[in-house]
Amino acid sequence: MTKLPQNSILKRLSETGYSDARIADMYGATPQAVNARLVAMGLRRYRQKVTGILERAWPTSETGRGDFVNLNRYRDLCCFLRWRLGDPDMTANQVRGAKRFERTVRERNSVLDFQPEADEPWLFVPRIESDGRMVIRWPQGRELPEGELRAALDLPEEPQE
Structure with missing residues (x-):
């Protein structure tokens, strides 16, 4: 499984409107992993x-x-x-x-x-x-x-x- 991108990239993707599922697909991760990282970053x-x-x-x-x-x-x-x-x-x-x-x-x-x-x-x-x-x-x-x-x-x- 591929690692999620750096926080700055993940933040930009999320703010651009990409869904957790779409971001997960882009990086070979799960939507839950994307959401967990965004929560940890305080963005949720x-x-x-x-x-x-x-x-x-x-x-x-x-x-x-x-x-x-x-x-x-x-x-x-x-x-x-x-x-x-x-x-x-x-x-x-x-x-x-x-x-x-x-x-x-x-x-x-x-x-x-x-x-x-x-x-x-x-x-x-x-x-x-x-x-x-x-x-x-x-x-x-x-x-x-x-x-x-x-x-x-x-x-x-x-x-x-």
């Missing part, structure tokens, strides 16, 4: 925060959430959360995904819920009072994050441009 700080939020809501070991992370609604949710956290490294496509997610939540007056047993596990469901301003239906009995992580879950008062 926002993705780690988003994963932490979603793991708190729907632990992969209990819900199987990891089997459904390739679906568009999940990706858009992740983009929205990164956007709300102020991730400066988002691509134009990721920002569009974040805005699309926000627009859908507003237009439908809904929240995203995760129902792994359903045919479509990421469902937009009608907003209820207990949802507050959150963009997801927070599972009962799960502790909410605090601070900026909690704030990232809220729909902004005004649509973001």
Whole structure:
């Protein structure tokens, strides 16, 4: 297996928009190795925060959430959360995904819920009072994050441009 490039090259490839899988293919590595190096370099700080939020809501070991992370609604949710956290490294496509997610939540007056047993596990469901301003239906009995992580879950008062 070929070694990954120097950190400066890896950073440039990632910032240019190359996926972990594409970088891995270029160097004969695994996407997990690419991601691990980018995390170690501190370049995945926002993705780690988003994963932490979603793991708190729907632990992969209990819900199987990891089997459904390739679906568009999940990706858009992740983009929205990164956007709300102020991730400066988002691509134009990721920002569009974040805005699309926000627009859908507003237009439908809904929240995203995760129902792994359903045919479509990421469902937009009608907003209820207990949802507050959150963009997801927070599972009962799960502790909410605090601070900026909690704030990232809220729909902004005004649509973001």
